[in-house]
Amino acid sequence: MISIEKLNLAIDQLSDTGYFIWDDFISKEDVGELVLIASQGNQSGDFKKAGIGKQALFQLDKSIRGDYIQWLDRSNPNELVLQFLDKIEVLKNSLNETCYLGLKDFETHFAIYPENTFYKKHVDRFQQNAHRVISFVLYLNENWQEDHGGELALYLGDKTEIVQPLAGRLLLFRSELEHEVLMAYKKRYSVTGWMLDKDMSLTFLP
Ligand code: OGA
Ligand code: NI
Numbered sequence: 001m002i003s004i005e006k007l008n009l010a011i012d013q014l015s016d017t018g019y020f021i022w023d024d025f026i027s028k029e030d031v032g033e034l035v036l037i038a039s040q041g042n043q044s045g046d047f048k049k050a051g052i053g054k055q056a057l058f059q060l061d062k063s064i065r066g067d068y069i070q071w072l073d074r075s076n077p078n079e080l081v082l083q084f085l086d087k088i089e090v091l092k093n094s095l096n097e098t099c100y101l102g103l104k105d106f107e108t109h110f111a112i113y114p115e116n117t118f119y120k121k122h123v124d125r126f127q128q129n130a131h132r133v134i135s136f137v138l139y140l141n142e143n144w145q146e147d148h149g150g151e152l153a154l155y156l157g158d159k160t161e162i163v164q165p166l167a168g169r170l171l172l173f174r175s176e177l178e179h180e181v182l183m184a185y186k187k188r189y190s191v192t193g194w195m196l197d198k199d200m201s202l203t204f205l206p
Contacts, residue, residue, distance in 0.1 A: 066117025
């Protein structure tokens with residue numbers, strides 16, 4: 001269940017500052033299970049090297065990003081993954097009702113950053129990806145220490161917010177904000193996604 005107070009706080013902060021940190025979005029038990037699902041998927045070859053750009057402009061470049069991803073949708077056999085998708089759907093609909101963001105859909109994937117990888121400064125909403133409105137990242141790193149690095153640096157113009165990728169934490173931010181995944185010195189797990197202002201099956205259209 002999503003707490004109404006927390007939801008209202010998220011809505012206020014997203015419109016005031018452009019981001020919101022939601023701790024304990026899922027329980028520690030669920031975090032453990034999702035990590036297991038991700039690492040099993042990784043071992044069975046379901047993950048692929050993440051690229052940059054879309055379709056014809058797609059390229060692989062590990063000097064820009066070093067993560068491996070697996071897309072998640074309703075065909076996923078894991079009950080917990082489906083539960084997470086449901087929770088994001090509820091969140092998306094609530095944001096819509098209150099903020100009139102015109103959110104129609106979302107896309108999401110597991111991400112694994114192997115040791116000593118990063119994702120250089122970028123925005124999630126750009127010409128080839130014009131339909132991303134709100135970015136969300138659920139972190140799955142139990143016992144993460146400061147010296148493991150892997151923080152998300154969110155550039156807010158006058159200040160930079162450094163977010164630790166702590167287990168159960170959901171970070172929400174406006175997709176046009178510049179951000180960066182700093183070097184992770186330890187394997188880093190997350191579920192990353194975007195709420196879109198267009199139906200997923202139509203995002204290949206301008
Ligand atoms: C991304 C991204 C942030 C994070 O995948 O576009 O910026 O903290 N991820 O994993
Ligand atoms: Ni990003």
